[in-house]
Amino acid sequence: MEKHRVLIMRCEEYDPDRICAVVKTGMEELGVRPSGKILLKPNVVIAHPEIFPHAFTRKEFLDGxxxxxxxxxxDVEELAVGERSGITISTRFNFKNAGYPAVIKRHGVKVYYFDETPQVAVPLKGKARLRNQVFVPKPVADCDFLINLPKFKAHPWCRLTLSLKNYIGIQDDRHRLVDHNSFLEHKIADLQEVVDSKFIAIDAxxxxxxxxxxxxPFPLGAIVMGTNSCAVDTVGCHMVHVDPTELIHLRLAAERGYGPMDLEQIEVSGDFPLEEVREKTxxxxxxxxxxxxxxxxDSNLSCTVGAFPESHSPDYCWGGCPGALQEAMHIFxxxxxxxxxxxxxxxxVVGKVEGPLDLEEGERVIFAGSCTSWEGEIDGEHVKIEGSYRTSSEVDETRTRSNDMLLKHTIALWHCLKNRSSRYIHVKGCPVSVAENVDYLSAFGKIKxxxxEPRLVISANIAYWQMQFGRLWNRVGNM
Ligand code: SF4
Structure with a gap:
């Protein structure tokens, strides 16, 4: 059987000309000839030059x-860049902070903000699929040649985010949080069926x-390229001493036949030997x-973790509320x-918890997540928190609730206001998102x-209304 090829190339600087030369070499070596509707998908989950400088695929990389x-x-029909940022902040805001508009304008390419484009249902047929269909932006469903441009990053939910995981950023807010719980890794595997990455270049x-x-930041000085996401992610794992079988979405994708997770089936080449990379990392x-x-x-935040409803992950929910809490605290x-x-x-408090909480004087409680339940006494009052978790098959992906940024903040802040003198609050949701965690921690922990923040509030809100207008415009245009 012919081996998949993955290249690791040296690139120390964010120099667009150097990046262009490296990527061109990679495309030549891998026999890549983009054509038709070409869509470039970077990772711009969030971007800000001061606050979030290392979270996204850099503009120089996109440029190159x-x-x-x-x-x-x-035979190019269209060359476009598309993405949906995370935590409900508009993609326009993050593209601006990432410095993308100047690059996009100079190259004269089209831009798709996936939070503004129509979403279409794509049926899934794979044997081990979680769902029978997933919703993706129309430009993703329509593209002929997807170029996947992830950022090489560790990840608190999945261990690593490389090529496969970058697909979470193709979904809009309504559908992104569906199965973003202990099924997150299955969801990532499902999304691979929608569209193949025909070329992958990781900003490492x-x-x-x-x-x-x-x-x-970790100056790795590399660009990783390939034409199969599983092969690229397998090499990415080895680059940072991770056993590929421990990257669960990679294992699931490989088991579904999307590619290898065994280095024996991959030819690794390029001018940056894997062993030298491993020495560096x-x-x-x-x-x-x-x-x-x-x-x-030393922290005034402590956590009580109970049991979780799914039999494949009863001890912890890696894709949901706990990881969202960690991300929220790191934002603070x-x-x-x-x-x-x-x-x-x-x-x-998260999960099904039994027994007393042994709260300290003045300590307030956030019961987080729809799966969370607890019964006991707080300040002499009998408190019963009831779980309302629904498993994946009970959640209808066609009837999702809005995850609109302003609506979400308004609901969370109103909920906090109503419970301002209560010792505890139950925040429902599966998951409770990073944005919601920020709001509840802020209100209950008395943190700004x-x-x-002045650095964010005006520009984020302007971008939000531009996003709303863009969405309306696209809707009218498609009527
Ligand atoms: S409510 Fe949160 S912790 Fe519970 S299963 Fe859902 S995402 Fe996981």
Whole structure:
């Protein structure tokens, strides 16, 4: 059987000309000739030059790849860049902060903000699929040649985000959080059936460690390229000493036949030998710790973790509320480094918990998530938190609720206001998102809410209304 090829190339600097030359070489070696409707999908989950500088595929990378694609493509019908950012902030806002508009304008390529485009249902037929259909933006369903441009990052829910995981960013807010719980890895595998990545180039020039929104930089000096997501992710795992079988979405995708996860089936070449990369990444850091172990004694946030409903993951929910809490706390730490000590005491309770909580004086409780249940006494009052979790097959992907940014914040802040004098609150949702965690932690912990930070509030809201207008415009245009 012919081996899949993956190239690891040296690239120390964010120099668009150098990146273009490297990617062009990669395309030539791999026999890649983009054509038809070409869609470039970077990872811009969030972007800000000061607050989130290492979370996204850099503009110089996009610049170099567009130039290489133009040089190598033939019979081009359309060349476009498309993405849906995370935590409900409009993609326009993040593209602007990432410096994308100037690159897009200079190259004269089209842009698709997936939060503004129509969404279409794509039926799935794979044997081990989680769902029978998934919703994706029309430009994704229509494209002939997807070029996947992930950022090389560690991930607190999945260990690593590379080529396969970058597909979470094709879904809009309504559908993105469906199965974003202990089924997250299955969801990622489902999304692979929608469209193949015909070429993958990972921005590993400066990789991200630990978190996905607020990673710490790791100068890796590499661009990783290939034509099969599983093969590329397998090599990515080995680059940072991860056993590919521990990257669950990779294992599921490989089991469904999307590609290999065994290095024996992959030919690794390029000018940056894998062993040399591994030598460099001996101290690459991850964050795959449970929240009840993560926040130490110095933090005023402590967590009680119970049991979870799904038999494939009864001890922990890696794709849901716990990871969202970690990301939310790291956002706070980015704005207010002393937040762990300056916040009021909070106990975060998630899962089915039994027995007393042994709360400290003044400690307030956030019961997070629809699966969470507990019964006991708080301040002499009998409290019963009831779970209302629904498994994947009970959640209808055609009847999802809006995850609109303003609506979400308004509901969360109103909920907090109504419970301002209560010792506890139950936040429902599966998952409780990062954005919601920020709002509830802010209100209950008496921490300033970063959503109202002057550096963000005006530009994020302008971009939000531009997004709403763009969505309306596209809807009218498609009537
Ligand atoms: S409510 Fe949260 S913790 Fe519970 S299953 Fe859903 S995502 Fe996981």
């Amino acid at each position: 790849v567009i130039a290489a694609t133009k040089a190598m493509s033939e 020039i400066v990789a991200g460690q630990k978190m996905m929104l607020t990673p710490t 001996k101290d690459f850091q991850f964050c795959l710790e449970r929240i009840d172990e993560y926040f130490g004694k 730490r980015g704005f207010y480094p002393d937040v762990d000590r300056s916040m009021k005491k909070i106990r975060y 809410n970063p959503n109202f």
